[in-house]
């Protein structure tokens with residue numbers, strides 16, 4: 001069955017911090033040079049932010065560059081880091097608190113903010129839409145499309161509403177082609193299309209191999225009287241050797 005297609009100047013895969021900030025920046029540049037362009041973002045989560053880790057310590061330099069007025073624009077970036085503490089856990093019950101001078105430099109968060117990255121992405125999506133970007137949540141880029149000369153032509157979204165037996169349900173939505181002059185892949189690390197592109201265009205040749213670690217994040221509800229706004233606690237040691245942080 002022939003698929004329907006739509007044409008854009010730019011298609012961006014993934015509405016994470018990188019895809020959304022790229023969408024905003026492209027539109028800002030187009031407006032500065034008085035050009036009308038079409039930019040579309042597809043996001044596989046049911047809504048923007050649905051697949052974004054909920055908590056993060058944010059270094060605001062990129063946000064300062066993208067939206068210098070982010071504070072007056074109401075960005076959900078309010079809780080400034082006020083202190084970093086670092087513990088070496090020796091067992092389930094005990095820990096040693098490291099003195100300030102021994103706290104590793106990369107874990108200093110002066111000038112940073114504690115945010116919900118999902119909320120930051122929702123806010124970035126609002127800014128992007130305000131600049132004229134079209135965002136389609138609930139659509140997965142399932143396939144890379146190529147021109148005859150081998151260059152990237154765009155992506156095809158996946159079919160939706162197909163039963164386990166392969167039959168179309170009432171909710172069936174067919175696959176659709178999104179063609180673009182430029183396609184940006186902002187799927188996050190180990191994106192399945194990104195892996196195909198690395199292979200197709202031999203992008204890893206002569207590069208250091210990528211390194212990955214497993215991160216586990218928990219959201220804790222704590223008694224209000226124990227909450228200290230702006231406090232970041234780093235931990236290392238028992239039961240894993242990796243470090244973690246929370247704010």
Ligand SMILES: Cc1cc2nc3c(=O)[nH]c(=O)nc-3n(C[C@H](O)[C@H](O)[C@H](O)COP(=O)(O)OP(=O)(O)OC[C@H]3O[C@@H](n4cnc5c(N)ncnc54)[C@H](O)[C@@H]3O)c2cc1C
Nearest residue numbers: 014015016017018042043044051056057140141187188215
């Ligand atoms: C446990 C953990 C803790 C972290 N803590 C911090 C922190 O405190 N501070 C900090 O600065 N960074 C932190 N990071 C790193 C931060 O999460 C990433 O650097 C950042 O999310 C990368 O943004 P991104 O837009 O490239 O990708 P992502 O945030 O991964 O966003 C990719 C988006 O693309 C969508 N997507 C993927 N594939 C497709 C597809 N085929 N079609 C459509 N949509 C697709 C996903 O649903 C997602 O919304 C942490 C990471 C982890 C794992």
